[in-house]
Amino acid sequence: MDRFKLIKEVGDGTFGSVWRAINKQNGEVVAVKKMKRKYYSFEECMSLREVKSLRRMNHPNIVKLKEVIRENDILYFIMEYMECNLYQLMKDRVKPFAESDVRNWCFQIFQALAYMHQRGYFHRDLKPENLLVSKDVLKLADFGLAREVSSAPPYTEYVSTRWYRAPEVLLQSSAYDSAVDMWAMGAIMAELLTLHPLFPGTSEADEILKICNVIGCPDEQTWPQGLSLAEAMKYQFPQIRGNQLSEVMKSASSEAVDLISSLCSWDPCKRPKAAEVLQHAFFKDCTYVPAAVRPKAAGPPKTPPGVGARGVSGHIARRYSTGALSTSKPAANISIKPSSLSKIGNIYYLFS
Numbered sequence: 001m002d003r004f005k006l007i008k009e010v011g012d013g014t015f016g017s018v019w020r021a022i023n024k025q026n027g028e029v030v031a032v033k034k035m036k037r038k039y040y041s042f043e044e045c046m047s048l049r050e051v052k053s054l055r056r057m058n059h060p061n062i063v064k065l066k067e068v069i070r071e072n073d074i075l076y077f078i079m080e081y082m083e084c085n086l087y088q089l090m091k092d093r094v095k096p097f098a099e100s101d102v103r104n105w106c107f108q109i110f111q112a113l114a115y116m117h118q119r120g121y122f123h124r125d126l127k128p129e130n131l132l133v134s135k136d137v138l139k140l141a142d143f144g145l146a147r148e149v150s151s152a153p154p155y156t157e158y159v160s161t162r163w164y165r166a167p168e169v170l171l172q173s174s175a176y177d178s179a180v181d182m183w184a185m186g187a188i189m190a191e192l193l194t195l196h197p198l199f200p201g202t203s204e205a206d207e208i209l210k211i212c213n214v215i216g217c218p219d220e221q222t223w224p225q226g227l228s229l230a231e232a233m234k235y236q237f238p239q240i241r242g243n244q245l246s247e248v249m250k251s252a253s254s255e256a257v258d259l260i261s262s263l264c265s266w267d268p269c270k271r272p273k274a275a276e277v278l279q280h281a282f283f284k285d286c287t288y289v290p291a292a293v294r295p296k297a298a299g300p301p302k303t304p305p306g307v308g309a310r311g312v313s314g315h316i317a318r319r320y321s322t323g324a325l326s327t328s329k330p331a332a333n334i335s336i337k338p339s340s341l342s343k344i345g346n347i348y349y350l351f352s
């Protein structure tokens, strides 16, 4: 790690602290995620989902993992550096973002999701803190919970932050899929448009209540499997009709409300796929390509609303507790090609 100069801590998550750092050899600004627990072998590091899934992702809207370094039993991820996250952009804002900004951001995230879902992965922990922003580019980060769709259920370990957690996960379904990411995106889109979380539950039961308050409780027509899941855990849905989503988001366009309603469908099968969302009327005429990934001739990238010096300062307030739902199960076994693995002294490096 001598090659890197750590400048400032920019994030503190459950599993790691993230630093802005400089690669002393080439002056490049990078993000260094220092994992909190110790790793006693490189094989153990290589079996981490974050490593396995991020190494396979190559998309302009997915944060790049440049190197993995284990030194003195401490694991470091060297990633491309992003200025701030969407939660930081929202938290001190009073005036809602323009719908065109939300459209451009979400278009990029749905492109990343379409890419990863088509390759058989889903993220499982989408939340504003994991959507990173630099200028007008948005990237998906934190693949600590990413799953291979083909890996066998049951998925029983802790999954996703409560406010963005899909109802099938709240009701302890053990066979959910990429539709959980679509639910989270509905909640995130609504939050970006109103600056208020759509379902800010204070517990798992309150989370379901908050969902019922907005979209009404499910029934035999809207989600028969949900009723069975609830019955299996002896849970009774509150009998509530729910506010219209358009009432909760008074200034949003009808296209935005329509998209969020379909993303936040009780039944995961009724939620659109990421690739379908890109065709939705909300994104009509949206062929948005962020300046930073456009060909050189394009002008300088515009700074998104709210990103200033403050965008990177301060620690991220934890908005919700992240307790485990139940015990964990070993990760699915995927082989890692050792071709890019090198050992120098006692330090192991993995170059992407």
Ligand SMILES: Nc1ncnc2c1ncn2[C@@H]1O[C@H](COP(=O)(O)OP(=O)(O)OP(=O)(O)O)[C@@H](O)[C@H]1O
Residues within 6 Å of the ligand: 010, 011, 012, 013, 014, 015, 016, 017, 018, 031, 033, 063, 079, 080, 081, 082, 083, 084, 085, 129, 130, 132, 141, 142, 143, 144, 316
């Ligand atoms: N590449 C990056 N560039 C800049 N900041 C980053 C980067 N990656 C992460 N961060 C910041 O660090 C925070 C924590 O990172 P991350 O979510 O990867 O950690 P974690 O321990 O897995 O967190 P969680 O508790 O959400 O699981 C992010 O919310 C973000 O603000």
